[in-house]
Amino acid sequence: MDRLKTILLLFFFCCLSPGPTMQAQAITxxxxxxxxxxxxxxxxxxxxxxxxxxxxxxxxxxxxxxxxxxxxxxxxxxxxxxxxxxxxxxxxxxxxxxxxxxxxxxxxxxxxxxxxxxxxxxxxxxxxxxxxxxxxxxxxxxxxxxxxxxxxxxxxxYVPEAAALDTESLAKGDALLLDLKNKELLSEDTGSGNTSRQGIWVIFGLGFIGGLLALLTPCVFPMIPLTVSFFTKQTQSRSKGVARAGFYGFCIVLIYFLLSLPFHFFDSVDSQILNTIATNIWLNLFFFAVFVAFAFSFFGYYELTLPSSWASKADHASDRIGGAIGIFFMALTLAIVSFSCTGPILGGLLGSTALSEGDVASNLTAGMLGFGVALALPFTLFALFPSWLQRL
CATH class of the missing domain: 2.60.40.1250 (Thiol:disulfide interchange protein DsbD, N-terminal domain)
Structure with a gap:
C-alpha cells in the first residue's frame, strides 16, 4: 500500500508541473x-x-x-x-x-x-x-x-496604392506626439539587456532554491556538523578554523561554477534553435523519463551514484596534500559523494535552464552559481556561529 501511495504521489507531481513544450512551442x-x-x-x-x-x-x-x-x-x-x-x-x-x-x-x-x-x-x-x-x-x-x-x-x-492621409488626420497624428524627457533613461530601463539581467537573476534564484533543497537531503545534511566541527576543532585558533570553513564554502561555489564552463563552448548557438529542438516530442519524452528516474531514486527504490573510485581518489588527495589545495579536494569530495541526492535537482535545473530563452551558457552558469552558494552557505555560517550546531 505504501508503494502504491508513492507511485500515485509521483504521478500527481508529474501532472502538476508544466512541461517545457507548453512553454516553448509556438502554434503555427x-x-x-x-x-x-x-x-x-x-x-x-x-x-x-x-x-x-x-x-x-x-x-x-x-x-x-x-x-x-x-x-x-x-x-x-x-x-x-x-x-x-x-x-x-x-x-x-x-x-x-x-x-x-x-x-x-x-x-x-x-x-x-x-x-x-x-x-x-x-x-x-x-x-x-x-x-x-x-x-x-x-x-x-x-x-x-x-x-x-x-x-x-x-x-x-497587384500592389494596392497607399491611402493618402488628409490634413485633419495628419494634424490629429501630430497631436499624439509626446515630448518625453530623459529618453536615454527610458531606453535603458526597457532595453533587452535589462530583461536579460532579470532573467539571469531569476535563474540564479531558482538555483539557490535548488541548493537549499539539496541541503535537506541525507547525502548533504549530515556533512554540515561533521565538516564544520573538523574545521573548528582541528585548528589552533577559531579564526583560522573560520577562515578554512569559509574557503571550503568558496571552493564549493567554485566547483559548481567550473561545472558550467564547458557549456560556454556552445555560446554561439542561438537559444531559439534550442527551443525549436526542445519542442520535439521525442526529446520531451526523454526528459520525462529522466525526471521519473530521478523521482524513483528520491523515493529510495534505487540509488544514483558516481563511481566510488572518484570519491576515494578525491578524499585521498585532500588528506595527502593538505592546505588550500586539500580543502579544495574536500569540497570536491562533497560534490561527488552527494551526487546521488543533488543529481536529480541539478538535472531538473540544467534541463529547465537549457530550454529557457536567452544566453544558454550564462543561464547555466547563473543557475549553478546559485546552487553552489546555497550549498556552501551553511558551512560558513555554522563556522562563524558554532553554537548553532547544537540547535541543528
Missing amino acids: DPVQWSQELIRESDSVYVLVLEARIEPEWHLYSQYTPPGGALPTEFTFKNDGTGYKTLGPVQESETHTAFSTIFEVEETFFKGTARFSQKIQLTDLQLKGIQVDMFYQVCAEVCIGADRTFLFSFSDQP
Whole structure:
C-alpha cells in the first residue's frame, strides 16, 4: 500500500508541473491557402480561395451559429468602386456537429474548403482587388487569423496604392506626439539587456532554491556538523578554523561554477534553435523519463551514484596534500559523494535552464552559481556561529 501511495504521489507531481513544450512551442497556422482568378467574360470574374486544413483541425463556415467558434468573414476592399460583388461568397460542402463546449450546432470544414465570389468590373482599367479575410480554426485550441489576398487583372502583381492621409488626420497624428524627457533613461530601463539581467537573476534564484533543497537531503545534511566541527576543532585558533570553513564554502561555489564552463563552448548557438529542438516530442519524452528516474531514486527504490573510485581518489588527495589545495579536494569530495541526492535537482535545473530563452551558457552558469552558494552557505555560517550546531 505504501508503494502504491508513492507511485500515485509521483504521478500527481508529474501532472502538476508544466512541461517545457507548453512553454516553448509556438502554434503555427494549420491552414494552407491558395487562390485563383477565373475569367468568365471581359467584365465578370470569379475569385476563388482554397484551403488545405491539417487533420484534427476545423475551419469554420461563414454561417456557423453565434455562441460557438467565430465564423469566417470576408471584406472586399473598395467594393462599389471600380467593381461590385454579385451575390454572397459561395462555400464548398460543410459538416455540422454539436459542440459540447459551446453547446451549439457548429458548421465547419474538414480537410479542404473552397470559397468563391463572383464580381463584375465597372471600370475595365481596374488593376486588381484586395480581399481581407478573418477565420478561426480549432482542434484542442482555437486560433484566429487574418489574411490578405490580392487578385490582379493583368500580368503584373497587384500592389494596392497607399491611402493618402488628409490634413485633419495628419494634424490629429501630430497631436499624439509626446515630448518625453530623459529618453536615454527610458531606453535603458526597457532595453533587452535589462530583461536579460532579470532573467539571469531569476535563474540564479531558482538555483539557490535548488541548493537549499539539496541541503535537506541525507547525502548533504549530515556533512554540515561533521565538516564544520573538523574545521573548528582541528585548528589552533577559531579564526583560522573560520577562515578554512569559509574557503571550503568558496571552493564549493567554485566547483559548481567550473561545472558550467564547458557549456560556454556552445555560446554561439542561438537559444531559439534550442527551443525549436526542445519542442520535439521525442526529446520531451526523454526528459520525462529522466525526471521519473530521478523521482524513483528520491523515493529510495534505487540509488544514483558516481563511481566510488572518484570519491576515494578525491578524499585521498585532500588528506595527502593538505592546505588550500586539500580543502579544495574536500569540497570536491562533497560534490561527488552527494551526487546521488543533488543529481536529480541539478538535472531538473540544467534541463529547465537549457530550454529557457536567452544566453544558454550564462543561464547555466547563473543557475549553478546559485546552487553552489546555497550549498556552501551553511558551512560558513555554522563556522562563524558554532553554537548553532547544537540547535541543528
